[in-house]
Amino acid sequence: MMIDFLFQTLWALDATLRVATPLMLCAMAGIFSERSGIVDISLEGKLLSGAFVAATIASLTGSVWLGLMGAICASVMMSLLHGFACITHRGDQVVSGVAINFLASGLTVILGIAIFKRGGQTPTLSSGERFRPIELWFVDALDNVPVIGTIYRELISGHSLLVYVALLCVPIASFILYKSRFGLRLRAVGESPIAVDSAGVSVTWLRYRALIVGGVFCGIAGAYLSISHGANFVREMSAGKGYIALAAVIFGNWRPIRAFWACLMFGFLDAITSRLQDIDLPLIGEVPAQLMSALPYIMTIILLSGFIGRPSPPSAIGVPYKK
Amino acid sequence: MVMLKGAFIYPGSLGYTLYYTTNFIFTGLAVATAFHAKLFNIGGEGQAYVGSLGILLATALFAPFLPALFVVLLCIICSALIGAAWAFIPGYLQAKRGSHVVITTIMFNFLASSLMVYLLAGPLIQLGQQSPQSDLIPESAQLASFETFFSLFGIDITSSPLNLSFLLGLFALFVFWVLIWKTRLGYEIRAVGKNQDAANYAGINVPKIIIITMTISGAFAGLLAVNEVMGVQHRAILNFTAGYGFTGIAVALMGRNHPVGIFFASLLFGALFQGGAELDFEFQSITRDMVLLIQGMIILFSGALAYMFNPALSKIFNNITKNGANDD
Numbered sequence: 001m002m003i004d005f006l007f008q009t010l011w012a013l014d015a016t017l018r019v020a021t022p023l024m025l026c027a028m029a030g031i032f033s034e035r036s037g038i039v040d041i042s043l044e045g046k047l048l049s050g051a052f053v054a055a056t057i058a059s060l061t062g063s064v065w066l067g068l069m070g071a072i073c074a075s076v077m078m079s080l081l082h083g084f085a086c087i088t089h090r091g092d093q094v095v096s097g098v099a100i101n102f103l104a105s106g107l108t109v110i111l112g113i114a115i116f117k118r119g120g121q122t123p124t125l126s127s128g129e130r131f132r133p134i135e136l137w138f139v140d141a142l143d144n145v146p147v148i149g150t151i152y153r154e155l156i157s158g159h160s161l162l163v164y165v166a167l168l169c170v171p172i173a174s175f176i177l178y179k180s181r182f183g184l185r186l187r188a189v190g191e192s193p194i195a196v197d198s199a200g201v202s203v204t205w206l207r208y209r210a211l212i213v214g215g216v217f218c219g220i221a222g223a224y225l226s227i228s229h230g231a232n233f234v235r236e237m238s239a240g241k242g243y244i245a246l247a248a249v250i251f252g253n254w255r256p257i258r259a260f261w262a263c264l265m266f267g268f269l270d271a272i273t274s275r276l277q278d279i280d281l282p283l284i285g286e287v288p289a290q291l292m293s294a295l296p297y298i299m300t301i302i303l304l305s306g307f308i309g310r311p312s313p314p315s316a317i318g319v320p321y322k323k
Numbered sequence: 324m325v326m327l328k329g330a331f332i333y334p335g336s337l338g339y340t341l342y343y344t345t346n347f348i349f350t351g352l353a354v355a356t357a358f359h360a361k362l363f364n365i366g367g368e369g370q371a372y373v374g375s376l377g378i379l380l381a382t383a384l385f386a387p388f389l390p391a392l393f394v395v396l397l398c399i400i401c402s403a404l405i406g407a408a409w410a411f412i413p414g415y416l417q418a419k420r421g422s423h424v425v426i427t428t429i430m431f432n433f434l435a436s437s438l439m440v441y442l443l444a445g446p447l448i449q450l451g452q453q454s455p456q457s458d459l460i461p462e463s464a465q466l467a468s469f470e471t472f473f474s475l476f477g478i479d480i481t482s483s484p485l486n487l488s489f490l491l492g493l494f495a496l497f498v499f500w501v502l503i504w505k506t507r508l509g510y511e512i513r514a515v516g517k518n519q520d521a522a523n524y525a526g527i528n529v530p531k532i533i534i535i536t537m538t539i540s541g542a543f544a545g546l547l548a549v550n551e552v553m554g555v556q557h558r559a560i561l562n563f564t565a566g567y568g569f570t571g572i573a574v575a576l577m578g579r580n581h582p583v584g585i586f587f588a589s590l591l592f593g594a595l596f597q598g599g600a601e602l603d604f605e606f607q608s609i610t611r612d613m614v615l616l617i618q619g620m621i622i623l624f625s626g627a628l629a630y631m632f633n634p635a636l637s638k639i640f641n642n643i644t645k646n647g648a649n650d651d
Contacts, residue, residue, distance in 0.1 A: 004499065085627035094363050094425050096627030098572060102619030109612040118614070243429055253489070286444070294437035297430040304422035311422075 005149070008256030010154045012271055017159065017227060020267025021166040022047065025221035026254065027259040028173040029214035035254055036175065037190040037316040042082050043218060044242025045104030045184030048303075049077040050222020052108035055233035056115060057124040058129045066323035067227050068128075072253030073220030078104065083208045101242075109235050120129075120235040122226070131160040131228035140319035162224040169217060174256040176213075186210055190314035192320040203321045218242075247300040253311055265297045329601020330594035338469060338483025344586075344593035345485075345550045348492040350571025351589055352499050353544035355580040357424075359503055360536040361516040365414060366401055366428030367544040368568025369435030374545030375552045375559040376439075377401030379447065379457055384465045391463035398464050399491065399549050406545015407538045409435065414537025418530035422536065422575040431569075439482040457503050466554040486547075486554035495546060496582040501541070544568060566615075573618045576626045580628070592618075 021165055025041045033040035050071035078100055085096040109120040116122055136157035155180040177183040188249030189196045193203045225241075226233045244266055252259025274291040303313060330340045350367045357364035364370075373568030381401035386394050413427035444455040469488045473479070502510040514522040517534045523529050551563045570592055577591070592614075599611045624631075 039425075041429075056592050065365075079621075085623065087626055089631045091627035091629060091631075092363075095572075095576070096366065098569075099623035099627055102569070102573075102615055102622060104619075106612050106614075106616030106619055110616060113612075114339050179478070190626075197445060215324060243433070246426070247430070288441050290437040290441040297433045299415070301422070301427055301430050304426060305416045305420040 005279065008156045012152060012268070012275065014155050015192065015271035016264060016268040017122045017155070017163060018267075019270045020263045021163045021229070022066075022221040022224050022241050023230075023245045023248055023263040023267060024260055025169060026216045026242055027248040027263050028169050028256060029217035029221075030212045030246055030249040031173065031177070031252075031256055031259060032217070032256055033188070034096060035250060035314055035316055036186050036205055036287075037206045037314055037319065038082070038086060038211060038320070039093040039097065039318045040082075040214065040246070041094055042078060042100035042104075042242075043214075043245055044099075044238055045101035046075040046078045046215060046218035046240040047107055047222045047225065047242045048101075048104045048236070049078055050219040051226040051237055052122070052222070052233045054219075054223035055125065055226035056112070058125055059116075059123050062129050064129060064131055064227055068220065071223040071226075072216050076212055076215035076220060079211040079218075080208070083211045084240075085321060087204055087207050087211075089111070090322065093318055093320075094262070098218070105236060108233070112233065112235070122233040124232045129227065130231060131162055131224075133158045133160055136151060150199070157182040160224070160228040161218060162228045162292075165220060166224070169171030170256055171259045177256060187314075190316055193316050203323075207321075220272065242297055247296055249304055250300055250311060250313075252311060265269045269293075269295050327594075327598065329428075330598035332496060333601070334410050335481035335483045335566040336597055338485035339600075340479065340590070340595055340597040341489055342483060342485040342550070342555070342593070343596040344589045345489045345492040345554075346547055346567040347570055347574045347589035347592045348496060348585060349543055349547040350568050351574030351578060351585040352475060352571075352582075353497055353540045353568075354571045354575035355578065355585060356503070356512075356540040356543060357536060358580050359509075359516050360419070360512045362414075362533065362536060362540075364408060364410065364413075364428055364540045364544075365425055365536065365569070365572070366431045366435075366541070366570045367547075368564050368566070369428070369432035370409045370541040370544035371547035371551075371564045371568050372435045372439050373409045374402040375563070376408040376442070377403070377405035377545065377636055378460065378464070378552050379559060382410070382460045386453075386461040386463055389463075394461075394465065396461045399458075399546070401543045402552075403542040404546045406548070410537045410541020410544070411488070411534065414534040415512075417537070418533040419512070436562075439559075440561065446561070449558070455561045459558050460553065463489070463559050466549070484555040488550040490552045491546065491549060493586075495543060495547060496586055499585075501619040502581045508532075508535065517588035532565070542570070560607060570618060572626075573621045576619055583607065 011296050028044070030040050030043055053073035053074035054067040057070040058064055082096055082100055085091040085099070085157035087173055088094040088174055112118070112120045112122060134157070139153050139157050142152050176186065185196060189203055190208045196206065225237055230237065245263070248266055250260050251262035269292055273289050331337050343519040350371065351482070353367045353370065356541055360383050378398045378401060381398040382394065385397050389397070411430060413431055415448065416422045417424040417428050444459060447457045449456055449458045466487045466519070468482070468484065469489070470480055470482045472487060503512065506604055511522070511527045511532050514525065514527055515529055519529050547564065547567060556563060574585055574592055576586035578586070585632055595614045596611070597618060599614045
């Protein structure tokens with residue numbers, strides 16, 4: 001019974017980690033962009049274009065690394081377009097983000113059909129063309145240790161490289177944001193661009209850099225979707241993950257570590273949804289799967305309406321800076 | 324050429340084009356109403372989706388004992404009401420609790436989609452059916468297609484999904500024009516859109532206007548369900564909104580938030596959708612997704628990059644006027 005429960009929990013946490021990986025990366029991207037004062041609705045589009053380019057290049061060249069590089073490039077290009085529209089030309093950031101999401105969902109399918117003629121899908125990748133699970137050190141040595149050995153083998157070891165990259169991105173993002181000069185200026189430009197400008201630092205370049213960093217994160221997330229977690233690109237495969245990541249950014253109050261927990265929570269909800277179907281919970285009864293999948297959105301709305309603490313977005317967010 | 328023929332010339336194709344146009348008029352008006360108050364309603368998709376619940380509700384309540392005309396009117400009103408209610412909450416949250424309407428309407432789209440999947444696959448599913456769709460609505464609540472409507476006068480036209488809700492769409496355009504430019508409320512909406520502080524000092528209750536604007540916006544979006552549910556499908560089916568709500572953004576931007584512009588932008592997108600379907604048929608390599616791309620381009624250039632050509636253009640115009648002045 002005890003062992004069974006342990007396995008169930010491990011299984012759920014393991015699935016959580018897999019589902020939460022793209023969320024974490026996109027949330028970090030969202031934090032960088034939004035902390036610099038640029039609303040980023042386009043996480044979804046960047047994720048999607050990253051996923052498409054990764055699968056395409058991996059399938060054409062057979063190299064995961066080229067796929068990953070391509071995904072990052074594609075996603076950064078989308079970021080630059082976003083920047084060109086709303087930093088250089090001071091366009092509406094939300095409108096620009098929506099446009100990018102449309103461009104991504106149209107372009108990925110059109111190019112996919114033009115290249116592979118499979119109705120927008122890319123061919124299924126062989127295992128050599130994907131990021132494979134990695135066995136961490138000492139797995140066998142620790143096997144004999146009760147509980148810890150199992151946890152280590154099942155939960156901590158055996159993920160693809162990109163999962164560990166995502167986990168590393170969180171402390172790195174936090175470090176850059178709070179401990180580096182770039183991070184200090186980035187946070188300042190999201191609060192008061194005029195102050196940053198009068199200190200002689202370019203608002204434009206700072207915001208562009210924030211978007212580029214975000215593009216890199218989203219690109220990795222996209223590659224994870226199509227050449228690590230999945231084995232090909234399917235149309236609309238991002239399926240709202242970019243928006244959930246945005247919700248996690250808000251839930252985490254625009255802070256990396258808190259957003260990380262929000263991603264894990266949303267991932268956990270997603271992971272247990274399939275498990276909870278047709279199971280009667282005590283007191284509540286059977287929970288419809290749709291309610292579970294809607295829960296992240298409901299929670300974010302409740303949070304945003306200020307019923308659990310006040311969210312504190314960067315003060316200059318959404319406002320184009322005019323010198 | 325194939326696209327043009329497919330959109331206007333092939334028998335029945337004009338009907339299809341105008342049927343799509345009807346959808347875009349409603350969602351375009353929804354986005355445009357909000358734009359006039361400088362609000363961005365991305366939630367047209369969700370508002371239209373739940374709007375169908377209004378129709379199902381109205382038919383269940385009134386169809387058994389009211390004559391067809393009243394049932395149809397009540398259905399239209401109820402679909403607008405439910406759409407309005409779905410937009411009211413984000414509007415209220417923006418006005419009173421300070422949460423941004425863009426984020427909340429996105430969330431409400433997902434909520435609408437979850438809710439509808441739950442309802443259509445559960446409580447509302449047609450008995451004995453596996454696929455998630457509701458029962459057929461009673462005949463008294465179905466809108467006549469143009470084919471049946473014209474055959475009343477002895478005119479034969481090719482069958483298409485075009486139905487009387489096209490006329491409702493034209494009427495909605497007119498109502499929108501009156502509302503925004505001819506009423507006090509419309510003036511207040513535009514004032515809030517231009518400058519909230521100034522509107523506030525002028526004695527306009529800004530939060531109230533924000534809530535009202537979002538509610539009207541949602542009502543327009545809800546009407547899309549009239550075209551789809553009462554006019555074409557005669558039942559609520561899964562994902563009948565098919566992205567029309569999002570296309571409304573491009574329509575409103577392209578139509579410059581003016582009813583005439585919105586009509587022509589809707590017609591253009593209707594033609595693109597129908598012609599795109601024709602392309603789909605003729606060349607397998609070009610698809611409907613081209614329309615998504617065009618949509619993205621339009622939103623990018625007429626929305627986000629609206630000011631890109633301004634400096635260059637104003638330079639050219641200045642030069643022209645200067646030269647003109649020198650000639651005099």
